[in-house]
Amino acid sequence: MRTAVLGTGIMGAGMARSLAREGHDVAVWNRTATKAEALAADLADQPGGVRAAASVAEAVEGAEVVVTMLYDADSVLEVADELVGALDPGAVWLQATTVGPDGARRIGERSDRLVDAPVLGTRKPAEDGALVVLASGPSALVDAAGPALDAMGSRVVDAGPDVGQASALKLACNSWVALLTAGTAQALGLARALGVDPGLFLDAIGGGAVDTPYAHLKGAAMLGGDDVDGPVSFALDGVRKDLGLMVEAAGGAGFPDELLRAVRGAFDRASEAGHGAADMAAVRTAFEA
Numbered sequence: 001m002r003t004a005v006l007g008t009g010i011m012g013a014g015m016a017r018s019l020a021r022e023g024h025d026v027a028v029w030n031r032t033a034t035k036a037e038a039l040a041a042d043l044a045d046q047p048g049g050v051r052a053a054a055s056v057a058e059a060v061e062g063a064e065v066v067v068t069m070l071y072d073a074d075s076v077l078e079v080a081d082e083l084v085g086a087l088d089p090g091a092v093w094l095q096a097t098t099v100g101p102d103g104a105r106r107i108g109e110r111s112d113r114l115v116d117a118p119v120l121g122t123r124k125p126a127e128d129g130a131l132v133v134l135a136s137g138p139s140a141l142v143d144a145a146g147p148a149l150d151a152m153g154s155r156v157v158d159a160g161p162d163v164g165q166a167s168a169l170k171l172a173c174n175s176w177v178a179l180l181t182a183g184t185a186q187a188l189g190l191a192r193a194l195g196v197d198p199g200l201f202l203d204a205i206g207g208g209a210v211d212t213p214y215a216h217l218k219g220a221a222m223l224g225g226d227d228v229d230g231p232v233s234f235a236l237d238g239v240r241k242d243l244g245l246m247v248e249a250a251g252g253a254g255f256p257d258e259l260l261r262a263v264r265g266a267f268d269r270a271s272e273a274g275h276g277a278a279d280m281a282a283v284r285t286a287f288e289a
Helices: 010-021 033-042 056-060 073-086 100-108 123-128 139-144 146-152 165-193 199-205 213-224 236-253 258-275 280-287
Strands: 002-006 025-029 050-052 065-068 092-095 114-116 131-136 153-160
Touching: 002 010, 002 056, 010 025, 010 033, 010 123, 010 146, 025 033, 025 056, 033 050, 056 073, 065 073, 065 146, 073 092, 073 100, 092 100, 100 114, 100 165, 100 236, 114 131, 114 139, 114 165, 123 131, 131 146, 131 165, 139 146, 139 153, 146 153, 153 165, 165 199, 165 213, 165 236, 165 258, 165 280, 199 213, 213 280, 236 258, 236 280, 258 280
Parallel strands: 002 025, 002 065, 025 050, 065 092, 092 114, 131 153
Antiparallel strands: none
């Protein structure tokens, strides 16, 4: 298919890579043009054609599927008019940015060709085409975007017929990811503070009912210092942004938000210590004396 990816950060770049690897023709655009140009050059040997577009309209023109993977709802809305103005009548807009249900509904007011399509996964699943896509909106549009969705994801979860439902589910899923990451950091930090080798925490839960591969993945990064200095799968400040959306959504729904606020506080402390651009595992620094 002819596709366009708007936003070539960690996730957008990985999604463009997966589309190109599966033979789709990909136009990429980024506010910082050099990022899109560097990505297009890096993907020159992929089966699909990849080109950097100078504008949103240039990227979108002629595309059958357009993916937006930007920072927040405001950044999507900033390009929405230009995107919609260049969108072909039969094209599908897959809005993958994490924007929360209210943000999704605001964006959805701009086009009747939109599928609310946030994703679960970080850098490697994006690059491997192994994301889980949460989709809500008209089923005909989801079906029409099928080849692109198959290239980017391992499966699609039908979150409902209305734009905003997938974004609501994404917040619930990311609340679990944030809690697991902060909880792993807390357990390692508490063990250390009490004079126990923190690595023994991971040994103790290994193979048990409370074990999870994610604790070992992030725990290893925390113990090795790769949380601060290593590669970034999901930036800590991005998690803080999502936690803000969760608190806002919980308040609107009359849902207790004490735990969400506590987790956000841990990520806030780590960001204030200078680790906002590091991987989310750097929340570990919030649990140091």
